[in-house]
Amino acid sequence: MSTPGAPRSAAAHADQYRIAVSPGIDTDEDHDHGDELGPTGRPYRPVPEPQPLERHGPATVVAVCNQKGGVGKTTSTINLGAALAEYGRRVLLVDLDPQGALSAGLGVAHHDLDETVYNLLVPPHAATDDVLMRTRVDGLDLLPSNIDLSAAEIQLVSEVGREQALARALHPVLDRYDFVLIDCQPSLGLLTVNALACADTVLIPMECEYFSLRGLALLTDTIEKVHDRLNPRLDLGGILVTMFDSRTLHSREVMARVVEVFGDTVYDTVISRTVRFPETSVAGEPITSWAPKSAGAQAYRALAREVIARNSRRT
Numbered sequence: 083m084s085t086p087g088a089p090r091s092a093a094a095h096a097d098q099y100r101i102a103v104s105p106g107i108d109t110d111e112d113h114d115h116g117d118e119l120g121p122t123g124r125p126y127r128p129v130p131e132p133q134p135l136e137r138h139g140p141a142t143v144v145a146v147c148n149q150k151g152g153v154g155k156t157t158s159t160i161n162l163g164a165a166l167a168e169y170g171r172r173v174l175l176v177d178l179d180p181q182g183a184l185s186a187g188l189g190v191a192h193h194d195l196d197e198t199v200y201n202l203l204v205p206p207h208a209a210t211d212d213v214l215m216r217t218r219v220d221g222l223d224l225l226p227s228n229i230d231l232s233a234a235e236i237q238l239v240s241e242v243g244r245e246q247a248l249a250r251a252l253h254p255v256l257d258r259y260d261f262v263l264i265d266c267q268p269s270l271g272l273l274t275v276n277a278l279a280c281a282d283t284v285l286i287p288m289e290c291e292y293f294s295l296r297g298l299a300l301l302t303d304t305i306e307k308v309h310d311r312l313n314p315r316l317d318l319g320g321i322l323v324t325m326f327d328s329r330t331l332h333s334r335e336v337m338a339r340v341v342e343v344f345g346d347t348v349y350d351t352v353i354s355r356t357v358r359f360p361e362t363s364v365a366g367e368p369i370t371s372w373a374p375k376s377a378g379a380q381a382y383r384a385l386a387r388e389v390i391a392r393n394s395r396r397t
């Protein structure tokens with residue numbers, strides 16, 4: 083059992099969760115960084131250019147999870163989703179936060195919706211297709227939420243199989259998608275456990291701040307418990323450092339510590355701090371379409387390539 087503030091070694095994590103880091107794959111010339119050191123302080127690992135898919139599904143389910151708020155979960159869900167869709171992947175985004183920021187960030191007037199994820203989780207269960215929405219991005223669909231979802235946690239407590247309510251709701255549509263990204267709320271409560279119980283892998287966005295390290299041990303403990311008790315498929319996936327500022331010593335020191343503790347689990351792609359992201363929330367669209375050439379859009383495309391490469395063994 084690890085204690086808060088002292089996460090277990092990366093080797094232990096890698097061992098436990100069989101973290102796959104695609105070794106020795108051909109490098110695409112467009113993204114070849116040579117021996118150049120990336121923002122993680124390591125050389126970039128080679129990542130192949132994603133190949134077009136001949137058929138779609140079954141989906142790899144990714145829980146985007148961190149019990150700390152404001153670390154970039156929703157931003158990463160939207161923009162990774164849109165970048166995966168640009169690579170021809172069919173993507174379903176699931177808003178599992180009663181704040182509905184994911185839905186709002188995609189321009190959905192979520193307060194006015196009759197049926198949301200809430201209706202999928204509690205009886206009488208709605209049909210998943212009745213809640214599903216298209217977004218303005220081709221290949222990117224959404225299961226939206228609003229404040230109704232805050233009641234689900236309480237109502238689910240007395241249900242049999244309460245941890246599997248989301249898995250049951252997603253099951254009928256998994257074959258249609260290549261990736262399902264679940265935007266979790268900032269807590270480790272029952273909704274988040276539902277996400278982990280049906281996920282193949284976890285993406286942990288982490289703000290590049292010293293105190294962010296502390297919560298990670300609790301999160302990895304929770305992932306471990308869900309892995310042992312509910313979902314043996316679950317692996318730790320990857321840690322995505324967000325809101326990085328290469329000019330500050332603090333950012334670089336935190337980065338070095340994260341890499342020291344979590345090793346290869348940390349994505350080579352790092353998301354820098356930029357006002358372009360708050361702008362996109364107001365615009366209600368992903369950065370890949372709002373500012374397609376921006377560094378932020380390029381970063382989420384690079385993340386999409388890493389995510390596709392790390393999960394290719396599953397498909």
Ligand SMILES: Nc1ncnc2c1ncn2[C@@H]1O[C@H](COP(=O)(O)OP(=O)(O)O)[C@@H](O)[C@H]1O
Pocket residue numbers: 150151152153154155156157158183268324325326353354355356357359360361363
């Ligand atoms: N890389 C970034 N640089 C600057 N601001 C960001 C970045 N990523 C997210 N933000 C902003 O920070 C706030 C919190 O991000 P959000 O994705 O909603 O976090 P979470 O879902 O973890 O609570 C939002 O206003 C968002 O626009």
Ligand SMILES: [Mg+2]
Pocket residue numbers: 155156157179183184265266
């Ligand atoms: Mg959020």
